[in-house]
Amino acid sequence: MTxxxxxxxxxxxxxxxxxxxxxxxxxxxxxxxxxxxDLHVSRGEVLGVVGESGSGKSLGMLASLGLQARNALVSGxxxxxxxxxxxxxxxxxxxxxxxxxxxxxxxxxxxLNPVMTVGDQIREALYLHNRQMTKxxxxxxxxxxxxxxxxxxxxxxxxxxxxxxxxxxRQRVMIAMAVANDPELLVADEPxxxxxxxxxxxxxxxxxxxxxxxxxxxxxxxxxxxxxxGHADRVAVIYAGRVVEEAAVRELFxxxxxxxxxxxxxxxxxxxxxEDKLYSIPGAPPMLGALPGGCAFHPRCAYAQDVCRKVEPPxxxxxxxxxxxxxxxxxxxxxxxxxxxxxxxxxxx
Amino acid sequence: MALVQTTRTRFQLPxxxxxxxxxxxxxxxxxxxxxxxxxxxxxxxxxxLAGRRLQGxxxxxxxxxxxxxxxxxxxxxxxxxxxxxxxxxxxxxxVVIGAGAGAIAGYRGGLIGAAIMRLVDITLSFxxxxxxxxxxxxxxxxxxxxxxxxxxxxxPVYARLMRAQVLEVREREHVEAAVAAGAGHFRILTKHILxxxxxxxxxxxxxxxxxxxxxxxxxxxxxxxxTPPTPEWGAMISDGATYFYSWWIAFGPGxxxxxxxxxxxxxxxxxxxxxxxxxxx
Numbered sequence: 258m259t260x261x262x263x264x265x266x267x268x269x270x271x272x273x274x275x276x277x278x279x280x281x282x283x284x285x286x287x288x289x290x291x292x293x294x295d296l297h298v299s300r301g302e303v304l305g306v307v308g309e310s311g312s313g314k315s316l317g318m319l320a321s322l323g324l325q326a327r328n329a330l331v332s333g334x335x336x337x338x339x340x341x342x343x344x345x346x347x348x349x350x351x352x353x354x355x356x357x358x359x360x361x362x363x364x365x366x367x368x369l370n371p372v373m374t375v376g377d378q379i380r381e382a383l384y385l386h387n388r389q390m391t392k393x394x395x396x397x398x399x400x401x402x403x404x405x406x407x408x409x410x411x412x413x414x415x416x417x418x419x420x421x422x423x424x425x426x427r428q429r430v431m432i433a434m435a436v437a438n439d440p441e442l443l444v445a446d447e448p449x450x451x452x453x454x455x456x457x458x459x460x461x462x463x464x465x466x467x468x469x470x471x472x473x474x475x476x477x478x479x480x481x482x483x484x485x486x487g488h489a490d491r492v493a494v495i496y497a498g499r500v501v502e503e504a505a506v507r508e509l510f511x512x513x514x515x516x517x518x519x520x521x522x523x524x525x526x527x528x529x530x531x532e533d534k535l536y537s538i539p540g541a542p543p544m545l546g547a548l549p550g551g552c553a554f555h556p557r558c559a560y561a562q563d564v565c566r567k568v569e570p571p572x573x574x575x576x577x578x579x580x581x582x583x584x585x586x587x588x589x590x591x592x593x594x595x596x597x598x599x600x601x602x603x604x605x606x
Numbered sequence: 607m608a609l610v611q612t613t614r615t616r617f618q619l620p621x622x623x624x625x626x627x628x629x630x631x632x633x634x635x636x637x638x639x640x641x642x643x644x645x646x647x648x649x650x651x652x653x654x655l656a657g658r659r660l661q662g663x664x665x666x667x668x669x670x671x672x673x674x675x676x677x678x679x680x681x682x683x684x685x686x687x688x689x690x691x692x693x694x695x696x697x698x699x700x701v702v703i704g705a706g707a708g709a710i711a712g713y714r715g716g717l718i719g720a721a722i723m724r725l726v727d728i729t730l731s732f733x734x735x736x737x738x739x740x741x742x743x744x745x746x747x748x749x750x751x752x753x754x755x756x757x758x759x760x761x762p763v764y765a766r767l768m769r770a771q772v773l774e775v776r777e778r779e780h781v782e783a784a785v786a787a788g789a790g791h792f793r794i795l796t797k798h799i800l801x802x803x804x805x806x807x808x809x810x811x812x813x814x815x816x817x818x819x820x821x822x823x824x825x826x827x828x829x830x831x832x833t834p835p836t837p838e839w840g841a842m843i844s845d846g847a848t849y850f851y852s853w854w855i856a857f858g859p860g861x862x863x864x865x866x867x868x869x870x871x872x873x874x875x876x877x878x879x880x881x882x883x884x885x886x887x
Contacts, residue, residue, distance in 0.1 A: 324786060355788030362786075367779040372801045381797070385788050434787065 270297035271474045272321070272358075272442055277333035277343075279313070279320045279498075281545075287330065288545040291317040292498040294333070295572070298442065303468060303475045305489030305506065307482060307521070309542050313498035314478050315446050322358060322444070323350040337442070356386040359435035363447040365427035369419040375430050376415030379403075382437040402433040405470075406463060425456035429463070436467060443468070444476045449484060461488050482525055486510055494518050497543055497553035504578040512591050514580040516558045519591065552583070560584055622880040630872025637866050640686040648680035652837045660852045670854035672845060681837035682858040688838040689866070692749055693818040696756045697811050703757065704764025705807055711765065712772030713795050723769065726762035734759045738821060742830040749822075749838065752831040756821055760814065764807055771803035778802075805881045813874035816867030823863055839863050 279291035291313040298304045308314040319325055321335040321342060335342040337358065342350065354360075362368040370378055379399045383390055390398075396415070403411035406429040419427055428448065435443055445464060449457035465488055468475045477489055485492055486506060493503045494517065502515035513519045520538035540557035543549055549556050555565040564583050573585040582588070619628075640647055649668070654676060661671040669678040707726075711719035729737070741755035775781065776799060784798045823840030825831035832838030834845075839859035846855030 322786070324782070351788045351790060353788070354786055360783070360786040362779055362783055364779060368783040370780045370784070370798050370801075373797070381789070381793075382787050385793075431783075 270299045271338060272476075273297040273334075273336045274317070274321050275334040275336075277317055277321060277335060278331070279316055279325060280330045281326075281328055282330060283546070285546060289548065290329075290498055290545055291320065294495075294498065295500055296493055296503075298474045298476055300441070300474050301468070301472055303465070303477055303488060303490045305485035305492040306476060306478045306495060307480065307485055307492060308495035309480060311542060311545075312495045314495045317495070317498070318444050318446065318476060318478055322354060322360070323347065324354075324360075352386070355382060355435075355440075356438045357440050358442045358444065359438070359440040361428070361431050361435050361443065361445040361448045364451045365424065365431045366419060366451075368431055369427060371419055374416050374418055375422065379430070379434050379437055382434045386438045398437070399433075402437055403430075405436070405467070406430070406433045408433075424452050425459060428452060428456075428460050432460075432463065432467070436471060436473075439471060440473055442474045442476070444478070446478045447480070448477070450479070450481070457484070464488070482521060494521065497548060498545075499553065499581060500572075500579070501554065501581045502578060503580075508577055512578075514575045514578040514585045514588060515582045516560050516588070517554050519588075520557075552581075560588065622876065624876045624879055626872045626879070627876025630869045630874075630876060633865050633869030634873060637686050637690060637862075637869065640683045641690045644684045644687055648677075648683040650677035650680040652676060652681040652684040653835055660849060660855075662852075663854055669858040670852065672842075672852075672855045673849055678842070678855055678858045681842060682839070682862050684837045685839045685842065685859055685862060686866075688749060688832060688836055689819050689822060689863075692753050692822055693815050696753050696760065696818050696822075697815050699757045700760035700814075701764050701807060701811050704761035705768040705803075707761070708765035708768025708770075709772050709795060709800060709803070712769035713776060713791070713799065719769075722765065726765045729759070729762045730766075732759075735821070735824065738825060739828070739830060742825055747830055747833050749826075749832045749836070752822055752825045755825070755830075756818055759821070760818065763810070763814070767807055767810060768803060771806065772799055775799045775802045809874055809878045809881065812877055813871055816870040816874075819863060819866055819870075823859075 274294055274296040277291055277294040278289065280287040280289045282288075294313070294317045296304070296306070296317075306314045306318065316325065316329075320329060320331045323342065323345070325331055331343060333343060337353070342353075369375070373381075376396070376399050379402060380392075380395045383395050383398060399415060400411045403414060408414055408426060408429055414422075419430070422430065428451075432448075443464075448464065449460050452460060461484060464475060464477075467473070477485065479485060489506050491504070492506050492509045493500045494509075494515065495501065496517050502509065502513065502518045504514070509518065510522060513522060517538070520536075523536045524538065526535055538557055543553055543556070549566075551567045552558070552561070552565045552570050555561040558565065562583070568583070570581050570583045570585075572579050572581045575585045578585070644652075649666075655674055659671060659673055659675045661667055661675075663670045667677050667679065669682065672678055672681070707722050711722040738752075738755045738759045741758050742752050745751035745754060772795075781794060781798050784794050789798070819839075822831055823838070823843065826838045826840030827844040829841075829844070832841045834841065839862050842859040843856045843863075846852065846857075846859075849855055
């Protein structure tokens, strides 16, 4: 289940992002929203991308597919199946999007066109990448897709509008659209955030199931560590536009090697907890325009030393982890975020 | 079939059929009938000089006769044929041109968008009547030229409306999703943006039909629209203005304009109430 980290850092990965920078030019110079993002996803793998709102996790993924806002400045390298995407003509990117790389968005109601029937929308997704498809064949494929995402009575549903669907059903429709053209990579941007908890579980199981059935790679962008723990193979934690830690999911939760990751895991409320107050990382995420010098996390970090304030830490390799902390190797032993007295039980729940 | 049939005791009108809408619709329908079948509805030929001059209303000449002895009532009915189609064509052309320009300006933005919107600003900075007069005068008299002049005056209104709509809809997530699905600009604009933009334009266009009829009549009144002996309402009022004591000459076409404009405004009001329930009451 745990995919090994490729030695050369994902040279043969399906998608490989290297030193991706996304900035917005403002009145006071460029605001760096993504700063040197390094990521890779391999076939058949689920990569969880975790971070707070505004950490640049969505923006980084969107920008690597050429979906950034018009005023964004993008640099770096994004290779999909060995081909560079940054700087590719829009037309070629368009042919790639929705065909080999698909996306699912957070809110399935606003992501569906309210004045088009669900059937027409899925048919459009097919038509966009295969103009020769006959209407009959397309309709047959739409029905198959709706069955694939377990929508009951697809024949009746095909002519309905998005508002006639429940939240979970809408997300299933979005997923059906996303996998319509047998993509190799599926980027799910907070796919369950707008859904209630029981539906969340169904959708996540379905995504995993589809991943296995269709053999696709899945990038799961989320701020929900529970979703990541349950469904990702590998996790990248993003802070202030940069990957601060990356490891296989079990190892990340068992022995986080970056203070930020530790803070995140410690913030998860636990049933066994007796304290009245929930833990939270002190301070707030930095403003883009006023990133602290050195390590971006140092003002909130309990382990911060002088070097953290002056030098931006390079990415260290600690065992199978990659961690952007000066003290990645020398952090004190991890106790599962339960306080000093608590037993060590590995927070892989 | 275990469905329970809800009992409906009375015939119920559909939601959109508000009283204003129905009244407006009936009035407009009546005038459309006059447009379609004037020879059936009018008792006399509009150009026939048979009657005596400046006769008051009578059983034979319901609204009297004008200075040349033509039946005012018949001319009023025939006038619909010269006012309604022009108004519909003008509004349709203005919507097509304006909405098209507005959609491009809203979606593309940039230099082209700015150029379109400055042109809109410039056009709207003239008093509409004055601009229409200037254009019509330079093209020469005639209903067709008056129509062109009115399109020139009217398209910027729809361009502004459409641009505002597109700017708002463009940012919606389903548009982003369509981009992510690999859709091109044309498809995004025509399938994912424009279908959500039409409501305010439809409402405003309905109301504007009345305004355009008024403007066309005004242009004809000052001699820049229909040329004699065309029984156009504005021109007829202009004729009647010289014969102050024969009030019926201007009364007929005046009432025609009043009812048509009112009718279209009622329909527009009804549509707005239906599409945007917040604005009523």
